[in-house]
Amino acid sequence: MIAASVLTTIRGQVAELHAELPRNDLVVWTAGNVSARVPGEDLLVIKPSGVRYDEITPENMVVTDLYGNLVEGVLSPSSDTAAHAYVYRHLPHVGGVVHTHSTYATAWSARGEAIPCVLTMIADEFGGEIPVGPFALIGDDSIGRGIVETLRGHRSPAVLMRNHGVFTVGADAKAAVKAAVMCEDVARTVHICRQIGEPLPLGQRDIDSLYARYQHAYGQESAS
Numbered sequence: 001m002i003a004a005s006v007l008t009t010i011r012g013q014v015a016e017l018h019a020e021l022p023r024n025d026l027v028v029w030t031a032g033n034v035s036a037r038v039p040g041e042d043l044l045v046i047k048p049s050g051v052r053y054d055e056i057t058p059e060n061m062v063v064t065d066l067y068g069n070l071v072e073g074v075l076s077p078s079s080d081t082a083a084h085a086y087v088y089r090h091l092p093h094v095g096g097v098v099h100t101h102s103t104y105a106t107a108w109s110a111r112g113e114a115i116p117c118v119l120t121m122i123a124d125e126f127g128g129e130i131p132v133g134p135f136a137l138i139g140d141d142s143i144g145r146g147i148v149e150t151l152r153g154h155r156s157p158a159v160l161m162r163n164h165g166v167f168t169v170g171a172d173a174k175a176a177v178k179a180a181v182m183c184e185d186v187a188r189t190v191h192i193c194r195q196i197g198e199p200l201p202l203g204q205r206d207i208d209s210l211y212a213r214y215q216h217a218y219g220q221e222s223a224s
Helices: 004-018 082-092 103-111 120-126 142-151 171-195 206-217
Strands: 031-038 045-046 062-065 070-072 098-100 160-162 165-170
Touching: 004 031, 004 160, 004 171, 031 082, 031 142, 031 160, 031 171, 045 082, 062 082, 070 098, 070 120, 082 165, 098 171, 103 160, 103 165, 103 171, 120 171, 142 160, 142 165, 160 171
Parallel strands: none
Antiparallel strands: 031 045, 031 098, 045 062, 062 070, 098 165, 160 165
């Protein structure tokens, strides 16, 4: 049986990370969500449905199994829980999932167009273009299937689900939030670039080199 202290810690982390979404202009009103896998358990912690961001607390985070069934909590889980749960079931390396409707990245999704790898930041974080996933309706695991099918063929931790929005994944929830923030940033930059001319693509060798450096040699942990 999982220790109550573990769930308390994860609830706190997930609640705190939700604040990054409005802080970085990735969501409005109650849209969007962050979830985290409970290590060693077939469980996840996620935001409840329809709760405003200034009302989110560790105590009102909900726990579900990996089929979206409520395990702990008094509120209904997010309407996107089935998609999150499907990702956790089929991508065991994923420890966090984020969904946003951030303006620029969602505009790319409405066009059904991948964000091309024309910036070093895109190569660093996403390892190539940010791909587009298929259109799917909310309510079952169809969105989750589209996320998994798309990301299995890419290094990208982000996918633009067509006519819907952004889903990102990470080794933990913080990494997934970071990917969501960076996805919106590069979506905006590439859009602006296209207003004044066609962006210049990066070569595959340079993309691979940038990705390897950023993933394995960048930051304090790698340098220590």
